[in-house]
Amino acid sequence: MADPRRPLPAPMLAVGALLAAAGAAGPALAWEDVGHRWIGTLGVQALPPTLPAFLRTPEAARDVGEWAREPDRSRGSGRAHDQDRDPGHFADLDDDGKLLGGPTLDHMPVTRAEYEKQLQAVGTDSWKAGYLYYNLVEGWQQLVKDFAYWRADAYGEKAATTSARKAWLQQDRIRREKQLIFDLGYWAHFVGDGSQPLHVTYHYNGWGPYPNPKGYTTEHIHGPFEGDFVNHNLTLEAVKAAMRPAADCGACDIAAMTGAYLTSTHQHLEPLYQMWKDGELKDGDPKGRAFVAARLADGAAELRDMVTTAWNASGKMVVGYPGVAAADVEAGKAGDAYDLLYGGH
Secondary structure, rough: OOOOOOOOOOOOOHHHHHHHHHHOOOOOOOOOHHHHHHHHHHHHOOOOOOOOOOOOOHHHHHHHHHHHHHHOOOOOOOHHHHHHHHHOOOEEOOOEEEEEOOOOOOOOOOHHHHHHHHHHHHHOHHHOOOOOOHHHHHHHHOOOOOOOOHHHHHHHHOOOHHHHHHHHHHHHHHHHHHHHHHHHHHHHHHHHHHHEEEOOOOOEOOOOOOOOOOOOOOOOOOOOOOOHHHHHHHHHHOOOOOOOOOOOOOOOOOOHHHHHHHHHOOOOOOHHHHHOOOOOOOOOHHHHHHHHHHHHHHHHHHHHHHHHHHHHHHHHHOOOOOOEEHHHOOOOOOOHHHHHHHHHO
């Protein structure tokens, strides 16, 4: 599957025409099916034993890997759907490290609404600049909430005062586990996008109409790099072997963590173009294999670390109404968890 920011083959030409007519930059796939599946699977397989056991099973790793493909599989659903969601896969940094002249990754506004205002002030918008950063932050925040409800359900199930309440809390825990695996898998796609250098630049498919003193290619390299090369030259085992050790940053700030991750990926952009120029991203080249394996591995490692920090943060997250911290529920300070979680009568 080639990069859809370039002209689309039949039968997707009609969808591409709609996107072009709407003024959209067009969607951008990263790592295609194989790469995203590997990132999701390996990220979950590498989770530490401090996380809940249901998430550290072969079945969970498999399912997260499959759900990690979903944001790309849903494309072509319709003009409103695609035009709104496609920019969530990229962050178009310019050569000054700004999002099309707007904010830098280390000074991002808290909300997308504020981000949109800053971009409009420099004559662009988030549909052109992309909002991958916010997909990473918002998805992490959802995961923290999911973990918090799981904590409350798991405690409540053990401490339930009646069999009926225990049964409901057990069912709610099982529902939460299914929801959490889906939310994690869907979000894992965007974590994977963040490890692809062509997803954090306006040089996303060839260097483009910008100053090019080093003579980098202007050919459409996006699809061949992330799809053909991965399919022909990489294995799950090679990516796993390239994963960096876990980074224990305690109570990490997800905004800073996300900004640092995307900034690090952007630093691999020129090396990618130089390797392409030197012929090192052709089938069988060991330098190319090592480079791409490291990019995929960074996505899997970042997923592992972000999930771990989400779990660590979930004890302070409130659940129910009025909100009670999950850690207080687990400590028995919130009364009967059923009364907090069931709602109404």
